[in-house]
Amino acid sequence: MTVAVLASAATAFSVATPTAAQLTNDPLPPVPASEGVLVVGLREFAQLPLVDGRPARPMLIADEPGTRRMFSSDMWGLVYAISYEGRVNPYLDVREARWGVSVAMPEIAPIMELGIQSFAFHPQFAAVGTPGYGKLYTWLDTSDKTPPPDFVPGGGEDTHDLVLLEWTARDPASASYDGGPPRELLRIEQPFENHNGGRIGFNPLSRPGDSDFGMLYLGMGDGGAAGDELDIAQNLGSVFGKILRIHPLGSNSANGKYGVPFDNPYAQDGIDRTLGEIWVSGLRNPQGFDWDARTGNLLVADIGQSVVEELSIAPKGADLGWNTWEGSYRYASQTRVDATDPRSEPWITYPVAEFDQQDPLLQPLSAAAGVVAYRDDRIPQLTDRVLWGDKTSGEVFYVLADGLRSGGQAPVRRVLFRSGGGTSTYLELIRAKTVEQRREPATRADLVFGRGPDGRVFLLNKWDGVVREIVP
Numbered sequence: 001m002t003v004a005v006l007a008s009a010a011t012a013f014s015v016a017t018p019t020a021a022q023l024t025n026d027p028l029p030p031v032p033a034s035e036g037v038l039v040v041g042l043r044e045f046a047q048l049p050l051v052d053g054r055p056a057r058p059m060l061i062a063d064e065p066g067t068r069r070m071f072s073s074d075m076w077g078l079v080y081a082i083s084y085e086g087r088v089n090p091y092l093d094v095r096e097a098r099w100g101v102s103v104a105m106p107e108i109a110p111i112m113e114l115g116i117q118s119f120a121f122h123p124q125f126a127a128v129g130t131p132g133y134g135k136l137y138t139w140l141d142t143s144d145k146t147p148p149p150d151f152v153p154g155g156g157e158d159t160h161d162l163v164l165l166e167w168t169a170r171d172p173a174s175a176s177y178d179g180g181p182p183r184e185l186l187r188i189e190q191p192f193e194n195h196n197g198g199r200i201g202f203n204p205l206s207r208p209g210d211s212d213f214g215m216l217y218l219g220m221g222d223g224g225a226a227g228d229e230l231d232i233a234q235n236l237g238s239v240f241g242k243i244l245r246i247h248p249l250g251s252n253s254a255n256g257k258y259g260v261p262f263d264n265p266y267a268q269d270g271i272d273r274t275l276g277e278i279w280v281s282g283l284r285n286p287q288g289f290d291w292d293a294r295t296g297n298l299l300v301a302d303i304g305q306s307v308v309e310e311l312s313i314a315p316k317g318a319d320l321g322w323n324t325w326e327g328s329y330r331y332a333s334q335t336r337v338d339a340t341d342p343r344s345e346p347w348i349t350y351p352v353a354e355f356d357q358q359d360p361l362l363q364p365l366s367a368a369a370g371v372v373a374y375r376d377d378r379i380p381q382l383t384d385r386v387l388w389g390d391k392t393s394g395e396v397f398y399v400l401a402d403g404l405r406s407g408g409q410a411p412v413r414r415v416l417f418r419s420g421g422g423t424s425t426y427l428e429l430i431r432a433k434t435v436e437q438r439r440e441p442a443t444r445a446d447l448v449f450g451r452g453p454d455g456r457v458f459l460l461n462k463w464d465g466v467v468r469e470i471v472p
Contacts, residue, residue, distance in 0.1 A: 023336040025307050026358040027329050028409075031397065033361065036413035038381045038398065039423055041471035045458065046086040048465040051076040055439075058460040060118050060199065061450030061467065066126025067173050070452055072460065072467065075115030077103040079138070081175070082467065084453065092167070092177040094138065099181050104141035104160045114141040114160065117197035120216060122248070123206070126172045131249050132214060134169035134179060139197040139218065141190070149189040150255050151239045153223050155230045156191020163187050164200075164218065164258075166248060185248060185258045188239060192224030198286040203298075205291050211263055217279065217298075218244040219286040226334050227305060228323035233282055236266060236274040241322060243286060243300070243314065245279035253277075265317035282320040282348070285367075288388070288449065289314070292373035292401060299352075301368040301388050307337045307358075309368035310351035311388050311399065313406055318349040327354045328407065343407045350407035353399045355390070361414070367391040369447045373401055376455025379472050387415065387449060387457070394427030394445025394461070426459060433464040 048056035057075035061082070064071055070082040077095040082088050094101050094116065104114040118139045124132030142161050149161055165182035190196055198219025206212040222233040222241035233241025250259015260267050260276040267276035280300070288301040300314045308327030312320055324330065328350050329337035343350045357366040370388030377383050382398065389396040399410035416423040427445040434442045446462035457470045 020340070021332065022339040023332050024339050025336055026356055027307065027337055027339045027342075028354055028356040028359075030359045031355055031361055031395075031412050031414060033414070036411065037423075038385075038413070038415045039418060040379060040381050040415060042417040042426075042429065042459065042468045043471055044466050045469040046082050046088050046467040048072065048074065048080060048088060048460075048467065050465065051078065055463055056465045057112075057115065057446075057462045058448055058467075059116065060448065061452070061458050061460055062120070062201070063451055063453050064121045064125060065453060068453075070450075070458075071119065071121070072450070073116045073119045073138075075112075075117075075462075076105065077116060077140075079116070079119055079136075079177075086467075089175055091175075092136075094140065101140075101165070101182065102142050102144040104143040113194045113196060116140045117162075118200040118219070120200045120202055123202050123204075123214060125169075134172050135248070136167040136169065136177070137185075137200065137216060137248060138165045138167065138182070139163075139200045140165065141196055145189070147184070147187055149187045151186070152189045153191040153230055153232060153238065153240060156223060156225070158189055158191065159193045160190050161187050162190055162197050164248075183257070185246075186253070186255065188220075190223065191230060194224035195221030195285045196224070197221065199289050201289070203291055205293060205296060211261070214247065214249065215245050215261055216248045217289070218246065219289065219300075220244055220283075221285040222283070222322065227331070228284070231323065233284065233322045234319070234324065236278060236281060239275060239277065241281065241283050242278050243280040243283065243289070243298075244277045246277055279316060280314045280318045280320065282318075282322045282325075284322045284326075287391075288368070288370045290371045290373050290451075292386075293375045294401070297373075297404075299371050299373055299386060301371045303367040303391075304357070305331065306335050308351075308354050308356050309366055309390065311353040311368065311371060311386065312349060312351045313404060314349065319347065321345075321348040321350065324348075325350070327351050328409075352404040352406060352408060353386075353388075353410040353412050355397070355412055361395050362390055362393045363444070365392050365444075370449045372449050372451060372457055374455075374457065375401070378455035379457065379470055381472065382415075382457070382470070389415075389426075389447055389449075391447045392444045394425055394430065394447050396426055396447070396459075426461070429468075430461050430463050430466075433466060437464060439464075
């Protein structure tokens with residue numbers, strides 16, 4: 001009542017003049033083409049095999065230190081083991097009939113966003129006698145909609161389901177998966193074909209005894225279509241447009257198949273309409289995240305609608321703003337933001353760095369890719385920098401890792417790669433490789449970042465099947 005009286009009194013003395021909207025599709029200055037450029041090497045490290053005559057569509061490469069191997073997923077339905085020397089071996093083919101998993105393949109949707117979205121090995125995967133021994137998790141789209149979903153969007157076209165599966169290997173060191181069929185932990189009805197699951201992973205900085213140890217983070221898109229059509233990214237009663245945090249070996253969830261950590265921001269709030277699984281809200285399509293080893297911060301690359309691509313620090317309980325905000329600007333339409341009063345709601349966690357899709361370095365349908373918070377010294381040029389980039393054009397960017405401010409704009413600069421006597425972008429290298437392979441020249445990169453052991457960083461794409469390692 002007091003608030004209403006004060007507001008009425010203020011209105012009686014002055015009437016605010018509304019500011020005209022400044023609608024734009026180009027709110028940010030361009031990334032400099034040459035200023036601050038870092039030049040590194042890039043070597044061909046491994047070759048992922050064709051799948052039914054088509055190039056691999058990798059979404060992630062990650063280290064599994066307990067078995068001294070890396071692993072990479074392919075949207076077509078496979079997981080590969082890759083030795084530290086670059087030898088590639090099939091590890092798990094999710095499409096095999098014996099598993100009873102119907103993977104929704106990319107070819108059923110022109111946008112090619114279906115399949116295995118991500119995977120993660122439990123940090124105790126190779127630790128005999130521990131609860132997480134042999135546990136591998138896959139986050140994938142399925143065309144089998146027979147089982148009832150645990151979460152529904154409340155609208156849309158019910159195109160397919162997204163499922164989290166737990167696989168248990170008998171011998172983690174085995175060359176290929178030697179366990180039985182997977183256990184389903186949770187199932188989500190997808191309203192549209194795009195913006196499905198994003199990156200999943202365990203915090204590599206946590207240790208046994210830490211509250212974060214063994215907690216699985218799940219990137220979850222806003223359900224797809226455009227503009228958050230169902231208006232659910234801000235809805236704390238919906239899993240869409242969130243990063244979820246669960247205990248995969250727990251059982252206190254509504255379906256009894258996983259745990260909801262007690263220290264999640266909404267797990268103990270006493271409000272029935274909020275979901276205890278939510279860690280961060282207000283995302284559109286989080287395809288990349290990483291933890292900064294020095295600060296402990298979770299950094300997230302979130303794909304924008306048609307204007308702003310963002311890199312954000314995502315603390316517990318943060319609201320990154322979508323779909324009220326697209327980056328630092330109010331979302332106005334599928335092609336415009338309102339630049340009138342940027343970053344003006346203090347409860348929103350705004351990006352630490354952004355670029356917009358009209359940047360002359362880029363090409364249409366840009367999308368934020370990454371991210372790697374690099375605190376190692378194996379590649380000195382990249383030390384204390386955060387790597388991210390643009391998925392389609394293959395432009396690799398960096399910002400300084402120290403002094404990042406939520407709601408600021410860290411200077412975004414380029415990373416180029418030595419090639420012959422000059423430098424090249426990642427897409428130029430991919431295009432040259434596809435020509436060498438006697439394939440159509442690649443027109444986009446579909447850039448993917450990944451970490452290896454001892455400060456090694458890798459780049460993947462969906463056109464030539466080559467895993468490349470960044471070198472000094």
